[in-house]
Amino acid sequence: MNVGFIGTGTMGSLLIEAFIASGALLPTQIAISNRTFAKAQALANRFSGLRAEYTNAGAACGCDIIFLCVKPLEFKKVVDELKAVIRPNQIVVSITSPVLISHLEGELDCRLAKVIPSITNFVWSGASLCIYGKTMQEEDKAKLEDLLAHISEPLRIDESYTRIVSDLSSCGPAFISFLLEQFVDAAVEETGIGREEALRVASAMLLGTGMLLNEGGLTPADVQERVAVPGGITAKALNLLRRETDGVFNQLIRTTHAKFNEDLAKVSSAFIGEEVNGQ
Known part of the structure; x- marks a missing residue:
């Protein structure tokens, strides 16, 4: 071939x-x-x-x-x-x-x-x-x-889901890496741990979490439930994350879809002469 x-x-x-x-x-x-x-x-x-x-x-x-x-x-x-x-x-x-x-x-x-x-x-x-x-x-x-x-x-x-599955599969690694980078940066700033060591620990954690979700049969909710003991450290931190990130990923998806629709209009105009932004 x-x-x-x-x-x-x-x-x-x-x-x-x-x-x-x-x-x-x-x-x-x-x-x-x-x-x-x-x-x-x-x-x-x-x-x-x-x-x-x-x-x-x-x-x-x-x-x-x-x-x-x-x-x-x-x-x-x-x-x-x-x-x-x-x-x-x-x-x-x-x-x-x-x-x-x-x-x-x-x-x-x-x-x-x-x-x-x-x-x-x-x-x-x-x-x-x-x-x-x-x-x-x-x-x-x-x-x-x-x-x-x-x-x-x-x-x-199905092609109608092109953008959202692209967000999850193709853009997702950049989004998750950004969050991991923020986590590592905060760890270094707040505690003085070496960046290389913190990144090594966090990267191993991310790999293991992915294996739990793919091979371990757990859902994201299962992972949170098993790690977060009621009233414990993780549970308190998760409550903070829920408050601070409420709606963030909805905005992210709206942003990627808006850019996709902009590009789609331009491609359609090039191929079949459709109007772009009503012009």
């Missing part, structure tokens, strides 16, 4: 490295392109046999699966460059959440999917969220999910 990657930015390069490191793909099975060719070539230099192409069409030709790892406002230009070379049996996968399957179905005659990856895929963990177009057959879905399974747990979702 040959796989193309158009766009070698943060997420494109992460996927390439994870697939190679996990043994899912050999470098010789991968072709890449990037708006700045030197960046693609630099990545190819790291993995002997990986092929950097000067054009997006060159990276797509002869590939069974093509990942489009580009920003929303670059998408229409990239799709236009691919129209002449994409074949009906190829699978084109967008990893850009505001680009809808319907946008691509009107442009490319092939098998179409959308996958929302996560930074956790770099360590072969977390989910890959899979959304499929009408042209994807079960064998196509199996081929893509077999590849993704080397670095993640592929989960099929």
Whole structure:
């Protein structure tokens, strides 16, 4: 199987490295392109046999699966460059959440999917969220999910939930890391513990908590109940957290959805001429 990657930015390069490191793909099975060719070539230099192409069409030709790892406002230009070379049996996968399957179905005659990856895929963990177009057959879905399974747990979702599942799976690591960083910073400031030591303890705690939730069969409420003895230290601190964070995550979700809708309007305007903000 040959796989193309158009766009070698943060997420494109992460996927390439994870697939190679996990043994899912050999470098010789991968072709890449990037708006700045030197960046693609630099990545190819790291993995002997990986092929950097000067054009997006060159990276797509002869590939069974093509990942489009580009920003929303670059998408229409990239799709236009691919129209002449994409074949009906190829699978084109967008990893850009505001680009809808319907946008691509009107442009490319092939098998179409959308996958929302996560930074956790770099360590072969977390989910890959899979959304499929009408042209994807079960064998196509199996081929893509077999590849993704080397670095993640592929989960099929409805496209209408793209933004919220992206918040939880793809943005979530940044949100949780931010909270953990605040916890560590406070520990250092309030007690004088070394930052490296505090971070090591907190990171091990986060890993263990994740295992309790995934492998231990506990819910978040179960973890809180088992740790917080009524009237104890943890219980008192949890009451503080509940008061101080009330509504914060509702605001967070509203913020990500507002930005998503803004990007979606711009992408729709590029693809099908829909009005943006009524203009």
